[in-house]
Amino acid sequence: MGGTDIERLIALLARLPGLGPRSARRAALALLRQPQARMLPLAQAMEQAARSVRTCSSCGNLDTRDPCTICTDPGRDAGMVCVVETVGDLWALERAGVHRGVYQVLGGTLSALSGMGPDDLNVAPLLARIAQGGVHEVILALGATVDGATTAHWLQDRLAGSAVAVSRVGQGVPMGGALDVLDDGTLAAALMARRPA
C-alpha cells in the first residue's frame, strides 16, 4: 500500500468513528494527493486543537477556554442547567439553538453493566452550583434507555431536597449520544415539550 508511513496513516484514520478501512483508504488517498494543500493544514489543525482543548471545569464541555464559552456567556441564564450525557449531545442542542441556559455534561450514565457509579459521573459542579443557590431549573436531557432513566431518577432524588425545578425533555426522543441524529426542529420541540420530572 505504498510505504509504512502511508499504512500507518490509513490504520490511524480507520480507527476514527464512522470511518471503516475502506473510507479510511479513500480519505488517505485524497490527503496524499494534495499533501501541501490538504494534509498539512489538517495535521496542523489537529496539533493546534490538541494543544488548546480543555475540559470545562464547570460544565464538562470541550472548548479552548476553561470555563468554556457557554459558561462565561453573560447572555445565558446560568440558573437554567440542561443535563446531558455527552459533549456530542451538548453540541447538538447548541446547533439547534434552543437552550438559553448552561449545561452539565455527565460523561455517561449510571450503568451496572459498564460499572459506572455515581462517583464516575461529572455531577459535583452542578451540585455545588445548586448548593450556592445559583440554579432555579434543571432540565434532564438523558437517553430514553434503562440507564438514562436510572440516572434521571437518581438525579431527581439528589435534587429532591432543593428548591430547584426539575424537568425532563419529551420522551420518545433518542438522547444519550444520539441527539446528533435529530434535526434541529425535533430537538427544539423536545426541549419545549419538557415536563416536570
Added chain:
Amino acid sequence: MGGTDIERLIALLARLPGLGPRSARRAALALLRQPQARMLPLAQAMEQAARSVRTCSSCGNLDTRDPCTICTDPGRDAGMVCVVETVGDLWALERAGVHRGVYQVLGGTLSALSGMGPDDLNVAPLLARIAQGGVHEVILALGATVDGATTAHWLQDRLAGSAVAVSRVGQGVPMGGALDVLDDGTLAAALMARRPA
C-alpha cells in the same frame, strides 16, 4: 461548538471523502477526548506522510519511494503492465494480490466532458518502456464506462504497432476508482478472465 480551533478542525475533517458534517463532528469529538493518545499521533502521521509521499515517476503510484516499492520489486514481472485509472484501483488490486506484474496509473480517462485529452493521461512512461522492448503484456483494467471504453480503445490504437499483447479484464466489473468496492475474489476472477482486446 467550542472555540474556533475546534470549528476549524471539524470543517477540515468534513471535507474528507466519506465524512459528512455529522461524522466529522463525531470524529473530532473522539480526537478531542484523547488529544495526547489519539489526536497528536494522527497529526504526526499526517505530517510524516505529507513529507515522505512521492508520486512514482515510473508508474504513478503514491509511495514513500520513487520508483515505488512495486516498480523496484525484483519478484515482479516488469513486462506485464496493468493499466488502471487511479491509485485507489492499484491499491485494490494489490490487496487482492492477484497481479504479479507492475502498473501504470493513468490518473483519469479521456473525457470530453471534463476536457481530459491524451496529454493529460500519465501514459508516457508506459510508452517509453514499450519502445525499449521491456513489455510483453498490457492488461487494461479501466472503468466499464463510455470514457473508460474510449480510453481503452485509444490505448489499443497506440499499441497496435507494437508486439505487446493487449488484454482487458472481464466486463461487468465496476472499474475506474470503483475497484475498491469489490471483494478480493471478484477482483481475482476479473483479472483471470481477461481477454484479448
